[in-house]
Each structure stands twice: as C-alpha cells, then as structure tokens.
Amino acid sequence: MNGLGPSSDTALSPRAAAPDGVDDGVPLRIALVTPILPVPYDKTRGRYIHETARALSRLATVRVFLPQVRYLRLPGLAPRSFLHGEVGPDYTLDGIDLEPYTYPGIPGVSRATNGMVGGHALIPRLRAFRPDLVLAYWVYPDGYAALRASRRLGVPCIVGARGSDIHVRSGINAHLTRKVLAGADQVLTVSEAMRAAAIETFGAHPAKVRTIVNGIDTAVFHPRERAAMRAQLGVDADVRLLVYVGRFVESKGLMELLQAFAAIAGRDPRARLALVGDGVMRRQLPELLRAHGIEAQVYLPGGMEPTGVAEWIGASDVLTLPSWSEGYPNVVVEAIACGCPVVVSDVGGAGEIVRKGNGLLVSPRDPAALERALEVALDADWDRAAMAASMRRGWHDVAVDTLDACTRVLAGFRASGR
Template identity: 65%
Template structure:
C-alpha cells in the first residue's frame, strides 16, 4: 500500500537518469521506467535523461545482449520531459570508463536543470555516472536497481556496483529478494534500502474475452496457447522453453507457443524452431506496445517466464492482472508474485521441470476471475512511494 504524502511537502525537481526506455526498435525495453517517470512527473517537476552508449560502426563490436541502435536528441516519449544523449563506448572494453563518460555528459545538463535530487535507474554504469555527477554538483542521489544490475554482476561490474551502492543516499529495489541481496552481497545499509515494487497499467492489463482476442489476432479458436513476453535473449530461458514446448507439442497437435518480443536471439530461435519441426506451432509476432501485449496474454491459456534471473518481472504481474496463470522460474522476486492460486514455480535452466509444470498448469482448473483480482497496484502508487523516498533524502540533506 502506498503511503500518502504530507500536503505541506513542496514540489520537488527530480532529475531521472536511465539507459533503459522504450525505443522504436525495441518498444518493450524499460516500460516500467517509462511508466514510473511518467507517473512521477504528475507529482513533481521531472526531467528524464536517456543515456545511450555510442558504439563505433565496426564488425564484431555490436553488443551481444540487446538490439543496438540510438535515438536522436529530438526523441519523444509520451508523458516525459526527455533529453536523449549518447556517450562514446566500446562493448566490454570501455566498461571501466563508461560511468565517467556518463558523468561528463550529464553534468552540464543537470546543472542547467538545477534539481533537488538525482534519481538514477540501473546501478552501473549509469547509476555510478549519475552519482558522480550529483556529488560534483552537491546534490543528493538515489539509485534504483531493476534486476540483472544486482543479480548478474561479477568482476569489475560487481566492484563498481558495490561502490555505487555504498555512496548513494538511498537504494531502491523492486522486490524484497533484491533488497536482501543488496544488503547481503553488496553491503547496502538496511535503513537506506527501500523496496518499491512495480505497478501496472490497469487500463490496459485486465481480463478480456479469450475468443475475441484470438479472433482479433487471427488465431485458431480451439487448442491451447502458451505465451512468453520479453526480450529474445538466452538468459530468459528461451532454449529451455522451446525444448519443453517441443515435448508437449508432440503429444498435443493443437498446442501453440507465442514468443512476443524481439532481441539478439531472434534468428537463432527461428533456426532452432525449424530444426525441431515446430514451424507453425511457435509464433513470433515481434515486439509490441502494451496494448498488443495485453491482447496476446488474454488470448493465451497461460504465460510462462523461464528466466535465469529477474528482479520483479512486470509481465508476470500483467498476466495475473489479465486473469492468466503463470509458470515461471523461482528467481528474484517472482515468488513474491506467484503462489499456488495463480501459478507454478520451477528451478531455472531445467527444461524437464518446465515441461512438467507447463503440462500441469495447462490441465489445472484455474479461477481466472480470482486471479485477476489478486493484484491492484498502479504506477501512481509506485510514484507516490518513490517520491516519499526523494522527500526523505532531500529533507536529510543527502549523506
């Protein structure tokens, strides 16, 4: 439950810094940050800086974990006062310098805006760069962790993440599991580490008639449909999912799987689907806006998310809001969302366990109406909770 803000608190100026926002070539990227910043902008004076690494156009230097491509300074997103900028980088090679490059690019921009506090999402390099900039301008800084920026860190990344957390005025996490990980692994100070779970757009993600959604999407009215929504990358467990689906599909000729999203693994997945004789059974409609995602979820019988690592997976919340059960891996904060009333949890990287859970979930008589009413948290709630931490940090005068 969000806490109410005292009426006498003044209107804050907040500089939001993030490397993750929806872009034309990847419209699902960073939707939760977009929604948080947009809702926060209704409660405070917020400007968002979109930090993008600028890689040289040379063969073999493209990033391996996300679709590369930058937007220009004139890029706009609904509800945001946005400033998109780039900084020079080399995949892997400039890891140690990226935070400093971000700080240099941010400093004149944030000085002109003159905020009360800097709020950076993604711990390293962007949180480090924002923190360094804030210190140079004598401003307090809050950093927010989203998932793999805490759970999938090693070597230099882990060292710089620890340094960022230790120097920030507050740390925001999206699940209690992530909060505990930050405290135990990175030495985060408990009373400066706050869990603020994500919300969802209640106007988009809600139950809809399954038959109508299938007709709209051109899907057969019969048979069962599994849906995955997210980036097409190995760490989302997609090879395990295709393997598990192949075993189930052999016994059920009317079972289908939809992989909604895009990513660097797209062509590899298509080749795997062909080699396993699953063409026509595995659909790849691409990445889409939230309204399209909701239609695919409501057309499905259940959603699956077999990730190796998660923070607080929004798509799981969105599926439950649509009244759909979930089969997901027991990682990060997923167990804070999924229980026996709305889904099943399995260990990561285990195709056999995933296949068994999917089979069980498909035959279980779920109460979709009860599932859909279990979660009610809006992005306004997230913004209120986030603003409360901002006020606390500003009132304390930073560290």
C-alpha cells in the same frame, strides 16, 4: 565516499537557500537518469521505468535523461546481450520530458570507464536543469554516472536497481556496482529478494535500501474474453496457447522453453506458443524453431506496445517466463491481472508474486521441470477472476512511494548540512 564524494562545486538546486525540509509548496525537481526506456528498435525495453517516470511526472517536475553509449564501429566488437541503436535528441515518449544524449564507448573494452565518461556527459545537462535530487535507474554505469554528477552539483542521489544490474554482475561490474550502492543516499529495489542481494552480496547498508514494488496499468491489463482475442489475433479457438513476453536473449530461458514446448507439441497437435518481444536472438529463432520441428506452431508477433501485449495474454491459456534471473518480473503481475495463470522460474522476486492460486514456480535451466509445469498449468482449473482481482497496484501508487523516498532523502541530506 568511495571516490564519489562531494566536490567543491556550489549546489545548483533552486531550493539551495531553503531551510531543512522540502514542504515549501514548490514541486520537487527530479532528474531521472536511465538507459532503459522503450525505443523504436526495442519497444518493450524499460516499459516499467517509462510508466514510473510518467506517473511521477504528475506529482513532481521531472526531466528524464536517456544516456546512450555511442560505440565505435570496430570489426568483431558489438554489444551481445541487447539490441543496440541510437535515438536522436528529438526523440519523445508519451507523458515525460525526455532528453536523450550520447557518450563514446567501445563494446566490452570501455566497461570500466563508461560510468566516468557518462558522468562527464551528464554534469552540464543536470546543471542546466537544476534538480533538487537525482534518481537513477540502472546501477552501473548509469547509476555511477548519476552519483558522480550529483556529488559535483551538491544534490542527493537515489539509485534504483531493476534486476540484472544486481543479479548478473561479475568482475569489474561487480566492483563498481558495490561502489555505487555504498555511495548512493538511498537504494531502491523492486523486490525483497533484490533488497537482500543488495545488502548481502554488495554490502549496501540495510537502512539505505527500500523496496518499492512495481505497479501495472489496470486500464490495459485486465481480463478479456479469450475467444474474442483469439479471433482478433488470428488464433484458432480450440488451441492450447502458451505465451512468453520479453526480450529474446538466452538468459530469459528461451532455449529451455523451446525444448519444453517441442516435447508438449509432439504429444498435442493443439499446442501453440506465442513469443512476444524482440532481442538479439530474433535472427536465430527461425532456425531454432525448424530444428525443433515447431515452426508451424509458434507465433512471432514481434515487440509490442502494452495494449498488444495485453491482447496476447488475454488470448492465452498460460504465460511463462523461464528466466535464469529476475528482479520483479512485471509481466507476471500483468498476466495475473489479466486472469492468466503463470509458470515462472523461481528466481528473484518471482516467489513474492506467484502462489498456489495463480501459477507455478519451477527451477531455472530445467526444461523437463518446465515441461511438466506447463502441462499441469494447461490442465488445471484456475479461478481466473479471483487471481485478476488480487492485482490492483497501479503506477500512481509507485509514484507516490517514489516521491516519498525522494522527499525523505532530500530532507535528510539538507539536515546533514551537505
């Protein structure tokens, strides 16, 4: 199977001797492998995978494996697109059984081998856990590692794609992504747009690709009284506040956002922008704000837990996400659930969320179009209660759908005699 087929190792699942089907009264044992989880140096990273894992852990026996590349310290070589750090084996996250581990790599240089090396590091950990099935979120290198390890142990593997692990692939990454999607027993995507990309761009078999849309925590993301939120956050009551929530990277459209906001702020002294998050551009931001002359009109509260994010959304007039690419931008759903209209790039699954009553779609990488849409959104009369009522899918729903996918794949795997 593209070099990722089964080996001669004996299957290690505790259900190995069970007949076909999985309804034997024993909770499914799922090994969830992902590098994308909240960490102290990037609290917003992988929030949605954490929520999925936490909800799934209430329905099955789940151990979450957190692979981390331990990069060699070489001058001039460092990851450029994300904040890099490392958590120890004692790191914990609320509601999940977590096992962090590391494997060696060299930034850029080891890209082609990270999947293989990561797989070698994962195999003994899976063997100790004895899963029925492996579920990996992030196609390459971690989905590749999970697929190799699952085949070695004789259990099925589902790979979930989140966004840029499909949309932003080129060269060797694209080639290896194609191998993973072809070899997995099932592929999960978070939007129909991503499903189409997996099939049309990477050749995944349509019958093996299933969309499971993310949910939200409705106990956190709900309408809040704007004046109270502003008073709590130290924001003047009469400003027109835009909010961005996400990583501080160029591909999220931050340069276009700053240009668009500077034009709006030049005409309207009441305009304000809150940039909630963290990322590789954080050190560059103060200089960029000074260059645009907007440093006094921009809030930088940093990376936040969901409650803090919800408070900033609740204080704002409009949320914007001008990304170059997205899978299923969950912060957009969270904003709408809070009754906050959105201005979002028309990429990935954004068009499956944004409609006439809750926001505007704009072309990516177009600061003039973004500026116009933000002005329209700030001036429009939105039915905030109606938009909030339209977003009620929770993480339990996601977990139920995910467990159903796992159960079906495991039953098919057993029926095939593998």
